[in-house]
Amino acid sequence: MKAEIITIGDEILIGQIVDTNSTFIAKALNKIGISVSQITSVQDEKVHILQALKNAKANSDLVLLTGGLGPTKDDITKTTFVEFFGDQLVPDPAVLAHIKDIWKKYIKQPLLQVNLDQALVPSKATVLMNASGTAPGLWMEKESSVFIALPGVPFEMKALLQNEVLPRLSKTYELPFILHKTLLTYGLGESIIADRISNWESKLPKSIKLAYLPNLGRVRLRLSSKGFDKALIESTMAKEIQTLIPLIADVFVGFEEDTSIEQIIGTKLLETGKTLALAESCTGGKIAAQFTARSGASGFFKGGVVAYDTNVKITVLGVQKQLIAQHSVVSTEVAKAMALGVQKLLDSDYAIATTGNAGPAKGDSNADLGTVCIAIATPNQVYAQSFSFGKERHRVLIKSLNMALTLLQKEIFKN
């Protein structure tokens, strides 16, 4: 069972938006045993969409499309679909009733013809009702291939995929089991890790594929396997991982599937009943946003102070003016004072503080561009380290975030 994803929209091809839909669909298909062999993004042009459908049909059993199902003139997926299948559009009473209902309840404006037209569907399609929007999903078959068109608005696509598409696919096909396990490591480069584990890698069974994913101070090692004997796949994978972990024990922090580093930290804090606060200068709220993106953060995360302005460090966090004058605002001394300040202010057990020059312009400090000082306060002590994270602003911010989480994780797991 091979699938292809086609995302439709000029906005992808001119680089105006990042195509996150295909990522979400690929992950969801993998979970039910369907491998994606290609993702193709094409323009809002009939001839391109038809060509992509034809190519996909030649290579894949399942084709999932997103985009171009909306009510405006640039939405042409439905009419193209109809041409590809030699079908015609007919009104669907259930979809029409649903659209009228949404308008009555939420939009409270006059219904326009373009809205009513969203109830037109190909006569041969199985209609997948879109509870979160007006454009229904469409399931069509041509010879042995299945084609599914979904709206491009991410939350509508996701709901349709999870509630309608995945259950139908699981019921229609006998699917294998796909297992990915990704080990998160922080602190070593990929070639050094590869060298360390080369003996182990050369002995890996053919059924397991290894990939290295390096990114700004973090390397992920992904092991993938696929087959119909779920128990065998899981036990083989577990055995290999058991052999691998001791080889990278000093840099391994956990598994990505189960977790992320902020989740590992959160779980440990919840277990031990400890709390966290943040004093962010150069990271400007990025660390807080990372923790609070997930639900459940309120159990351990008290909050933080984004002390962007130097004065905020003094007036809110209680950093001594003289300390800043003596060491400069980007210094390990100030980072430590910020961490202790927010730990006291928010009455937390642990605290992280960041202060640095992310560039491109220098701030209130003479420290080199890319210099970032990170402090960790624990219930017993405080310490700080200075780093050089290069000259590119975005990169400096991400490296600061990753390093702050790495340092905190090490402290929390020390005891």
Next chain:
Amino acid sequence: MKAEIITIGDEILIGQIVDTNSTFIAKALNKIGISVSQITSVQDEKVHILQALKNAKANSDLVLLTGGLGPTKDDITKTTFVEFFGDQLVPDPAVLAHIKDIWKKYIKQPLLQVNLDQALVPSKATVLMNASGTAPGLWMEKESSVFIALPGVPFEMKALLQNEVLPRLSKTYELPFILHKTLLTYGLGESIIADRISNWESKLPKSIKLAYLPNLGRVRLRLSSKGFDKALIESTMAKEIQTLIPLIADVFVGFEEDTSIEQIIGTKLLETGKTLALAESCTGGKIAAQFTARSGASGFFKGGVVAYDTNVKITVLGVQKQLIAQHSVVSTEVAKAMALGVQKLLDSDYAIATTGNAGPAKGDSNADLGTVCIAIATPNQVYAQSFSFGKERHRVLIKSLNMALTLLQKEIFKN
């Protein structure tokens, strides 16, 4: 001149990472007049990569590849490239010297054979030196098509593209001018906007293409045009936009190319010498991170308090306990008190406060899931509004962010 982008890596096809490289490349190519007709993501498998190269050659004049140039065993782009071109790998002395230099200066570990092997390049390739990493870019030609392979690590790819690839392409080809102008609107749905401007849309010259990009409380209208007469394209576009804006004046906030809403706010605050502070509960640092992602924020952004825990609202922001008891922590009253609290604490002119239940679990309030209260404090007054943003956590957070920025922008531009 038509281009195709091929991104290589199983991590894309299993949905482990979002392919941001192709977005960046597509945008950069558009800027120098090259249209991208397709983006294709394929697996780390020789047969797939060869097939993608063959298809791309049939449809495009330029093919840009990223990924698979690293030092580990899963990196096979270079050997596949060599097979496609019937070429062979030879050592490049300049690349070798560069790798040795990086190792000596930064890595300070023994050089491994896999690192030395990164200096092997196809004999017919023009080597593009990678100043930020060890894998060089490769420029190859086959008949009339140009193929360029770049590393997949985003900052290496970006530097190579900007410093090596784009200047060479601009020099090699006579390229047209591509113009995109995107109008940001907040507050109306796409079909209602489409209805309002339908007369104008039907009279648009054929050379201009219009697209609607709806997303959670925001609709972007993109006008695109392309040709060799830059002055004509610009004047036609300007004329059409001048007619369009009055039709959507109540929801139009600015142009995306020049700016984003947070940049419009930042520029206005800098011009008027005013400052901003944030008190974020449910948005958890997201608004602060949005402002500080760009350089220059320190000129107007004082900082903020992430008051995730109810106690932080009381002890740090000075919200009265009784006010919370009376109205609940998710209320317009508490939002207003938070905004005034942070405005005073950080001595700012403007302040935003957010408090809400983003879900999925209810917090310290009985307010419905998805309820978010947003307050704006100005130098003269404070007001707050309550919103229902649905049940999906991520969606609630993004809608809160967009609405907070919309409300602040309206206040700032009132005077």
